[in-house]
Amino acid sequence: MIFDRRRYGRDNYLYLLAEGGDAALVDPGDPDVALALAASHGVAPRFVLHTHGHADHVCGTDELVRRTGARVYGHGADSRWYPPHEDVSGRRLLELGGMRVEVHEAPGHTPGSVLYAWRGRLLCGDTLFWGGCGNCRHGGDPARLAASFLGVIAALEGSLEVHPGHDYALANLPFALDLEPQNTVARALQEAVREARGRGEEPAPTTLAQERAANPFLRAEALRPVLARRGVATADAGEAFVALRRLKDAWA
Numbered sequence: 001m002i003f004d005r006r007r008y009g010r011d012n013y014l015y016l017l018a019e020g021g022d023a024a025l026v027d028p029g030d031p032d033v034a035l036a037l038a039a040s041h042g043v044a045p046r047f048v049l050h051t052h053g054h055a056d057h058v059c060g061t062d063e064l065v066r067r068t069g070a071r072v073y074g075h076g077a078d079s080r081w082y083p084p085h086e087d088v089s090g091r092r093l094l095e096l097g098g099m100r101v102e103v104h105e106a107p108g109h110t111p112g113s114v115l116y117a118w119r120g121r122l123l124c125g126d127t128l129f130w131g132g133c134g135n136c137r138h139g140g141d142p143a144r145l146a147a148s149f150l151g152v153i154a155a156l157e158g159s160l161e162v163h164p165g166h167d168y169a170l171a172n173l174p175f176a177l178d179l180e181p182q183n184t185v186a187r188a189l190q191e192a193v194r195e196a197r198g199r200g201e202e203p204a205p206t207t208l209a210q211e212r213a214a215n216p217f218l219r220a221e222a223l224r225p226v227l228a229r230r231g232v233a234t235a236d237a238g239e240a241f242v243a244l245r246r247l248k249d250a251w252a
Contacts, residue, residue: 002041003121007202008033011167012056017118018043022097025070026116026123027051027165031060035067047096050074051125052113053081054138057165075105075112088114106152108145109134115152122160122208128153129164130206131189132172133217135249146241149217158209169193169203175251176216179226179244186214216244 002018008030015026016037024047028034038045048070074084094101102117109126116123126134136142173190193203212218221237234240
């Protein structure tokens with residue numbers, strides 16, 4: 001079993017999953033980086049998984065398909081950006097050769113955003129980040145994203161490792177700490193990321209349990225009193241989530 005990631009561009013991540021001679025690349029926005037990662041493990045990718053259709057995540061896929069013949073899986077609702085070979089909508093499990101990958105539809109950042117779960121890891125794309133969530137400026141809907149967080153993500157196991165599509169930790173955790181200055185989990189995560197960067201290393205993944213303790217978008221109900229003190233009245237966790245997303249959009 002192989003699991004690995006590589007950074008490309010400024011802060012994007014792509015991922016490699018491999019097992020039993022089968023391999024998949026997740027969000028291979030840079031085909032050269034993706035193929036170098038696969039080659040470093042001695043595997044040939046047969047599959048591509050898109051978490052959503054935005055260009056910075058899928059712009060390497062055509063070249064990757066040309067060079068490998070890989071089959072592309074993604075949600076049909078994002079076909080305006082990239083039409084996949086295989087539509088994962090309505091599917092809970094993908095059988096990719098010897099690999100079994102769970103699919104969790106989580107619309108909001110885009111209409112067709114999905115999460116993939118594989119061997120204790122959650123590949124989140126731009127839905128869930130370390131300390132934050134995706135914005136909804138490019139074809140998204142914050143109310144739908146709130147429903148995905150309060151429904152789909154809330155039902156997942158806390159032990160899952162969180163593997164996002166970008167490293168935005170040091171953009172997100174200061175916002176979390178502005179809302180909750182005494183949140184020791186958020187502060188510890190921020191310090192760990194800073195230390196990793198100081199060593200020239202990539203940050204370690206969080207767990208979903210850690211995110212539930214530190215990430216304001218997974219703490220929407222708990223933060224309703226904080227919002228109220230800032231003059232933002234909310235009737236429930238869904239409204240609180242949307243209000244938090246609005247505040248983060250305006251965050252300096």
